[in-house]
Amino acid sequence: MSVKDALREQRIETPSWAYANSGTRFKVFAQQGVPRTPYEKIDDAAVVHRLTGVAPTVALHIPWDKVDDYGKLAEYARDRGVALGAINSNVFQDDDYKLGSVCHPNASVRRKAIGHLLECIDIMDQTGSQDLKLWFADGLNYPGQDNIRARQDRLAEALRETYERLGADQRMLLEYKLFEPAFYTTDVPDWGTAYAHCLQLGEKAQVVIDTGHHAPGTNIEFIVSFLLRANKLGAFDFNSRFYADDDLMVGSADPFQLFRIMHEIVLADALKPAAGIAFMLDQCHNLEPKIPAIIRSVLNVQEATAKALLVDHEALAQAQQDGDVLGANGALMDAYNTDVRPLLRELREEMGLDPDPMAAYRRSGYAEQIVRERVGGEAAGWGA
Numbered sequence: 001m002s003v004k005d006a007l008r009e010q011r012i013e014t015p016s017w018a019y020a021n022s023g024t025r026f027k028v029f030a031q032q033g034v035p036r037t038p039y040e041k042i043d044d045a046a047v048v049h050r051l052t053g054v055a056p057t058v059a060l061h062i063p064w065d066k067v068d069d070y071g072k073l074a075e076y077a078r079d080r081g082v083a084l085g086a087i088n089s090n091v092f093q094d095d096d097y098k099l100g101s102v103c104h105p106n107a108s109v110r111r112k113a114i115g116h117l118l119e120c121i122d123i124m125d126q127t128g129s130q131d132l133k134l135w136f137a138d139g140l141n142y143p144g145q146d147n148i149r150a151r152q153d154r155l156a157e158a159l160r161e162t163y164e165r166l167g168a169d170q171r172m173l174l175e176y177k178l179f180e181p182a183f184y185t186t187d188v189p190d191w192g193t194a195y196a197h198c199l200q201l202g203e204k205a206q207v208v209i210d211t212g213h214h215a216p217g218t219n220i221e222f223i224v225s226f227l228l229r230a231n232k233l234g235a236f237d238f239n240s241r242f243y244a245d246d247d248l249m250v251g252s253a254d255p256f257q258l259f260r261i262m263h264e265i266v267l268a269d270a271l272k273p274a275a276g277i278a279f280m281l282d283q284c285h286n287l288e289p290k291i292p293a294i295i296r297s298v299l300n301v302q303e304a305t306a307k308a309l310l311v312d313h314e315a316l317a318q319a320q321q322d323g324d325v326l327g328a329n330g331a332l333m334d335a336y337n338t339d340v341r342p343l344l345r346e347l348r349e350e351m352g353l354d355p356d357p358m359a360a361y362r363r364s365g366y367a368e369q370i371v372r373e374r375v376g377g378e379a380a381g382w383g384a
């Protein structure tokens with residue numbers, strides 16, 4: 001398949017919460033014109049897809065995107081040329097979850113948390129979403145606060161019950177995070193823990209790599225490569241980690257890391273939608289305007305992918321075989337140092353798109369329109 005064909009097929013999912021007022025735990029700088037409802041988040045996601053051509057799905061977060069009729073929401077999305085993607089569960093914002101959710105020492109709190117996960121699968125049945133994304137804020141702040149091993153047992157039990165409820169075409173995607181909100185230990189701190197649980201559960205359970213959830217200096221492409229080999233990589237949450245959490249625009253600060261990740265994806269022939277890896281963004285935009293930030297993020301992923309597709313695999317394999325360290329590294333660097341923007345402009349023209357989606361957005365007047373129309377949007381929070 002040609003580089004252009006591969007790029008034409010690429011799919012990047014945007015998160016509903018990135019369109020809303022979100023920020024850090026210190027301050028959310030509210031913006032005018034942000035969506036007040038899940039419907040308006042979909043309107044914005046549809047604009048991003050219309051301009052980029054590669055962002056046809058939007059992930060929901062429950063309860064932030066709770067509506068009375070999910071079938072209607074899915075139809076609304078379809079009418080605007082997009083579809084609903086992964087359902088992100090949320091068992092971290094209720095007072096009951098102070099000591100954890102599925103790992104909580106009290107069985108009734110665990111039951112409530114599992115109930116929410118099962119409810120998310122009910123929602124998937126209505127939206128047609130295939131992926132249930134699980135991230136648990138569970139963890140401990142102090143040594144001795146709870147029994148680490150018992151919490152793993154509780155986690156395994158909750159995951160099992162949720163797994164059993166999945167439909168034939170549905171998956172469970174387990175996300176790990178080294179730190180925050182618990183700072184002594186979290187209950188799914190790393191890819192190894194997530195992998196071990198997914199392995200025990202079965203083939204419908206896979207790992208999510210949120211690029212912001214590692215210790216600084218972690219070699220994320222190693223994790224990508226390992227999980228791909230084991231058929232346990234389900235999805236990415238892309239972002240740059242320069243807040244304590246994740247959330248800044250992917251590829252903005254370390255485009256080389258993103259290139260290295262996409263190189264592993266291309267090597268494994270896992271870019272095509274049929275390979276089943278969901279490439280999602282998980283970001284929030286506190287300082288920068290949201291829709292252009294999401295467009296820029298999509299373009300950053302596209303550029304890193306184009307460079308990864310340009311790697312001369314034959315030359316690389318030969319150099320590796322010959323033990324030619326500089327030659328092998330050079331094969332990667334040649335691709336990374338190629339300016340792929342002309343190729344992407346050409347591709348967009350062929351796809352009937354504006355070659356410069358950022359400029360097209362500025363010219364569209366949409367930013368001004370939503371400020372006029374969405375009165376009170378600045379008061380809407382993550383959950384609108």
Ligand code: PSV
Pocket residue numbers: 017088089135175177210237245246282
């Ligand atoms: C947690 O930090 C996380 O990465 C999970 O994916 C959550 O669902 C998301 O952020 C919410 O912002």
Ligand code: MN
Pocket residue numbers: 135175210237246282
């Ligand atoms: Mn995430």
